[in-house]
Amino acid sequence: MTHAAQASKAPEVGKPARRPHTKRPSRRAAETRAGYAFLTPWLLGFLGLTAGPMLASLYLAFTDYSLFRPPEWVGLDNFTRLFDDPRYLNSVEITLQYALIGTPLKLAAALGVAMLLHSRRRGQGAYRSFFYAPSLIGASVSIAIVWRAMFIDDGVVDRLGQGVGLEAGGWVGDPSMTVYMLILLTVWQFGAPMVIFLAGLKQIPNELYEAAEVDGAGPLRKFFRITLPMLSPVLFFNLVLETVHSFQIFGSAFIVSNGTGGPADSTMFYTLYLYFRGFRDFQMGYASAMAWVLVLFVGAITLFFFKTSKYWVHYSGEGR
Structure with a gap:
């Protein structure tokens, strides 16, 4: 090698020699790993307690499984048996009746009380706490027992009814009245949607009501032209939430009927x-089929709400 070539490869005078490039983990990659590390307990719980059992029940829905022999x-x-089971069809009818009557009444009560509590007055916080309290304790075992005691023969409701001239007899033992007793219980627990309606009412500008008063609009016109359209996103949220909850009723019906589903x-x-079939008759395959039919049905109703919401739900700032 010539002296000129060796001189060209030598480091230039006054310039530091280049160090070999080493890859360092970026800050974003480190944050990503930390995020997954914190998510690991939730992911394990989701896979082991939610996703895993759901997939297992989906498989069991196509099997004959009774806990005492392999599926x-x-x-x-199992799915074709559902439509030949009169008790199953009866449970569907009762649940639909409960949802179609109880959900609108509950939302109407929540909206009405929310509008009353929206105006400023002395003791407003105490009134709100008073009306919200049933939502905290309404699903408890003790309240369901008290509710049953109120509607039995010679109970409080029976005595009040006799005082106004109605026939004697409690609602608990009357097959035509028990579902309405449970509807009254769910309507009484309107505190949660009421709080959400209150939050929505606070977002409506007062200028709209003032302009409507200048135009001579009365209370009903302001309600249907201003309050309901402005509250439509909140109403949509409450409607979806309460509809899903209405199909999940279990505890109050179990306690009121003493675990029999009667009379x-x-x-x-x-x-x-579903509980009877799965945990009393040990027909886990049949109960799993019932569970998945319920999931698909509630999912279809929710999808229907979302598809039709564009015709009646109005969000602020969206183009018309």
Whole structure:
């Protein structure tokens, strides 16, 4: 090698020699790893307690499984049996009746009380706490027991009814009245949607009501032209939430009927009958099929709400 070539490869005088490039983990990659590390407990719980059991129940829905022998594949037999089961069809009818009557009444009560509590007055916080309290304790065992005691023969409701000239007899033992007793219980627990309606009412500008008063609009016109359209996103949220909850009724029906679904299967709601089939008759495959039918049905209703919301839900700032 010539002296000129060696001189060209030598480091230039006054310039530091280049160090070999080493890859360092970026800050974003480190944050990503830390995030996954913190998410690991939740992911393990989701896979082990939610996703795993759901997939297992989906498989069991196509099997004959009774906890005492290995599951045997039966295909769609469990799903076809549903439509030949009169108690199942009765549970569907009762649950639909409960949802179609109870949900609108609950939302109407929540909106009405929210509008009353929206105006400023002395003791406003105490009134709000008073009306919200049933939502905190309404689903408890003790309240369901008290509710049952109120509607039995010679209970408080029976005595009040006799005082105004109604026939004697409690609602608990009357198959035609028990579902309405439970509807009254769910309407009484309107505190949660009421609080959400209150938050929505605070977002409506007062200028709209002032302009409507200048135009001579009365209370009803202001309600239907201003309050309801401005509250439509909140109403949509409450409607979806309460509809889903109405199909999940179990505890109050179980307690009021003493775990029997009676009288005459009048409180045999969908989830209660699912419990009977799965944990009393040990027909886990049949109960899994019932559970997945409920999931698909509630999902279809929710999808219907979202698809039709564009016709009646109005968000502020969206183009018309």
